[in-house]
Amino acid sequence: MAVSVVKTGSKYQLDADQVLRASTALLSHIKAEDQRKAADSTVKKLPLGDGDDSEDDGSTGEHSPIWLILTTKKHLVDKNRMKPGKIAVPHPLNPSSTLNVCLITADPQRAVKDTIADPAFPPELAAKITKVIGFSKLRDRYKSFESRRQLLAEHDLFLADDRIILRLVNTLGKIFFKSSKRPISVRLEEIQRVNGKRVKAADKKRPPTDEKIASVAAPAVVAREIERALACVPVNLSPAATAALRVGWSNWPAQKVVENVSAVVEAMVDKYVARGWKNLKAVHVKGANTAAMPVWLADELWLEEGDVKEDDVMKVEDSSKKRKSIEGADAGKKSKKSKLLTSAAVERDEEEEEELKARKSKLKAQKAKAVAKVNGDALLLPQEASSTPKKPRTKLAKMKKAT
Structure with missing residues (x-):
């Protein structure tokens, strides 16, 4: 999709001041509601430890997410896209060092485990990946709904090899794909190159004759792909005129939310929204249990001015007049019939x-x-x-x- 170029001062762009005002008001409201609920609650919360940095990154369940709601004039896609997209943001949503990540790989899983255990793989990132499981073992071990719910509760984030991510829809089911922990795709496979050129997707089934291709990329490449997936905002599109994306947390300052909102809106307009800004109807930010705060509203309710024509209105008026005339004729026919019936009734009474x-x-x-x-x-x-x-x-x- 071609990147849309927006001029400075155009109506097809976000107003940074409006985004800041909406974010500030939303965060203030969420904070006030949390304080009110804490005052009304009889349950006392334990104090945080010295090494707990959850107040800074907002990655725990103590803070609610901030959502960006995009409304379009026409549907974003024609059918569900089970492979989510990714948008890079300046402030990652999962920066916590205590993040618990489950990595689902293509068979065999031993190659990925060896790559993560390699000394060239960053140890800080390796500490976050607490479970590596292959597709076959995932399918055999987690058949019941109870086991899938337990797996979902044990981990904060799920990453999956892009070679098998579409097969996870039937394997994991609606327990995963209706939650906010839908697996994010990562590229673990080594990029195939022949004579220094990248092999096209249609030619991947034919193995190169001169070079050997590993099933898993180098440790540095795998680490870079995983870090990108952890720092991105996943985009799950469905055949609807609305898309919801998580862009921040309620304990963040308003400026961080503004920067993430701007980055996500620009990426959505350039890559995922057909016709760009002209197909965009409204942009809102909201909390988990709050009203939506408007950020941007379109002046037109349709894509093009030609979609609404005056001639069509005239045709509708003419058809309504014709309908009225037909109804009048029917009424005249009914009056003649009623007269005949009345005269027959009078004659019958005289007899x-x-x-x-x-x-x-x-x-x-x-x-x-x-x-x-x-x-x-x-x-x-x-x-x-x-x-x-x-x-x-x-x-x-x-x-x-x-x-």
């Missing part, structure tokens, strides 16, 4: 009313007929008389009517 009237008149006639029969009255009711057929007139009756 029922006429049927009810006819039924009532019929019942009334039947009742009157029954009463007349009981009283012996042979007179016909007007309804019945009108309903009985008339007898034809005789010829004599017609003549009488004429006279």
